[in-house]
Amino acid sequence: MSEYPDDLRGLVEERLEHLAYSPRPETAGLGDAMRYSLLAGGKRIRPVLCLATGRALGMDPAGLLPVACSLELIHTYSLIHDDLPAMDDDDLRRGRPTSHVAHGEDVAILAGDALFAEAIRLACEQPGEPERVLAAVREIAAATGVDGMVGGQYFDVTGGDEDPDALRLLHSLKTGRLIAASVGAALQLAGRPDSADEPYRRFAVELGLLFQIVDDILDVTGSDAELGKPSGSDERHGKVTYVSLYGLERARELAVESHRDALTALEAADGETASLHRIADFIFTRTS
Numbered sequence: 421m422s423e424y425p426d427d428l429r430g431l432v433e434e435r436l437e438h439l440a441y442s443p444r445p446e447t448a449g450l451g452d453a454m455r456y457s458l459l460a461g462g463k464r465i466r467p468v469l470c471l472a473t474g475r476a477l478g479m480d481p482a483g484l485l486p487v488a489c490s491l492e493l494i495h496t497y498s499l500i501h502d503d504l505p506a507m508d509d510d511d512l513r514r515g516r517p518t519s520h521v522a523h524g525e526d527v528a529i530l531a532g533d534a535l536f537a538e539a540i541r542l543a544c545e546q547p548g549e550p551e552r553v554l555a556a557v558r559e560i561a562a563a564t565g566v567d568g569m570v571g572g573q574y575f576d577v578t579g580g581d582e583d584p585d586a587l588r589l590l591h592s593l594k595t596g597r598l599i600a601a602s603v604g605a606a607l608q609l610a611g612r613p614d615s616a617d618e619p620y621r622r623f624a625v626e627l628g629l630l631f632q633i634v635d636d637i638l639d640v641t642g643s644d645a646e647l648g649k650p651s652g653s654d655e656r657h658g659k660v661t662y663v664s665l666y667g668l669e670r671a672r673e674l675a676v677e678s679h680r681d682a683l684t685a686l687e688a689a690d691g692e693t694a695s696l697h698r699i700a701d702f703i704f705t706r707t708s
């Protein structure tokens with residue numbers, strides 16, 4: 421079972437293409453810069469995870485698209501800012517020149533800022549019981565903020581990843597929390613008891629870890645063309661990774677263990693979890 425749920429990816433792709441930010445001609449260039457990065461062919465793992473969780477819980481995936489797509493806008497903003505000269509200073513992303521190379525540093529910063537704000541607006545437009553929508557938006561914002569992605573990036577740029585525990589914390593904040601919130605946002609919209617959600621939450625945390633271990637392996641083993649970004653970037657930036665800490669062979673074993681643990685958690689979850697199972701397999705076996 422390794423096929424990615426392309427039907428869900430198609431729903432996401434279509435909604436992202438049709439997002440409009442402002443009718444003003446004065447800001448059309450900013451909208452173009454946002455679309456340049458957003459519609460450059462990412463894997464859409466976070467929104468697809470959100471829709472697949474909704475599907476597992478018996479919800480119509482198409483009905484979750486505002487919240488799901490908000491996750492992709494936030495993820496794209498993080499990529500644009502991560503590539504900036506003040507951060508990783510990368511020239512290639514999703515197979516294209518990075519935002520600051522194509523549009524200039526000033527516009528790239530603004531495109532990232534605007535994607536984050538538009539993500540929150542979009543998530544607030546999610547149909548559903550207001551209390552549940554608010555809980556979903558809160559979970560996404562918290563996963564993005566200081567105790568999440570931005571805090572993890574701060575930890576990264578200030579050099580806080582020198583031992584295995586610190587590395588795990590860094591990645592759980594920087595990439596894990598948004599991946600976990602992709603599942604969590606759908607759980608919030610379903611409004612079930614916490615006890616029923618617990619296996620899904622364990623699955624989501626493990627998936628975030630798996631994603632990062634595989635990402636570190638691919639940075640060493642993948643090509644620029646496969647990755648759509650420069651390979652070997654972690655080593656060039658002197659980053660501590662699962663590969664630099666444990667070696668390639670042990671990192672591969674850790675990925676096997678993490679994939680197994682994610683699926684074990686999923687087995688304990690109620691609902692129709694086949695799409696989530698496929699996403700875990702895809703993250704484990706991906707080459708880009």
Ligand code: GRG
Nearest residue numbers: 462463464465498499501502570573594595635
């Ligand atoms: C700068 C605010 C700020 C945050 C940066 C998450 C993050 C923090 C930066 C992303 C940069 C990066 C390469 C992180 C490593 C893991 C990761 C998120 C890889 C890219 O995600 P994929 O593989 O990319 O889901 P696509 O392009 O498929 O969406």
